[in-house]
Amino acid sequence: MDTLDITVKAGGISCDDECGVVRGSHRVGALDAGADAVIGHGPHYSLPMEMYQGRPIFYGLGSFCFHTGHLGKHGDWIGMMAKLKVDGARVNDARFRFVRHNAQNETVFCSLAQEGAALGELTRTSGVYGTRLSIDGDEIVISL
Numbered sequence: 001m002d003t004l005d006i007t008v009k010a011g012g013i014s015c016d017d018e019c020g021v022v023r024g025s026h027r028v029g030a031l032d033a034g035a036d037a038v039i040g041h042g043p044h045y046s047l048p049m050e051m052y053q054g055r056p057i058f059y060g061l062g063s064f065c066f067h068t069g070h071l072g073k074h075g076d077w078i079g080m081m082a083k084l085k086v087d088g089a090r091v092n093d094a095r096f097r098f099v100r101h102n103a104q105n106e107t108v109f110c111s112l113a114q115e116g117a118a119l120g121e122l123t124r125t126s127g128v129y130g131t132r133l134s135i136d137g138d139e140i141v142i143s144l
Contacts, residue, residue: 031055036091046080049142050129056094094142112138
């Protein structure tokens with residue numbers, strides 16, 4: 001089983017900057033060239049997801065390691081941990097969980113019941129790209 005997942009560090013300051021500029025460019029190009037998934041990171045907030053020819057694009061996973069490399073504390077950031085299942089050489093399940101940091105600065109999974117605002121925003125912004133999200137416990141499933 002061989003898969004190729006591409007991660008992209010970008011620093012757009014809004015979804016329009018990040019998603020609009022890269023749609024049809026290097027991320028989609030990576031999928032056209034054979035990548036199975038593209039996962040973006042850089043902006044310190046979660047960005048939408050999109051399916052392209054049955055393969056996921058995560059435009060930005062938000063913050064994961066919250067204080068390392070930054071001066072001082074930066075509030076209550078939220079991030080996402082992507083989970084992809086592969087059957088053969090194709091992604092057959094794409095989902096994610098929200099993460100935050102605790103008082104010991106450990107990255108921990110969040111209860112989805114406490115992240116309604118973040119889920120609502122991602123559902124709205126991902127919907128712009130035709131992406132449908134559903135809930136499975138504390139995981140958010142991206143319809144392939």
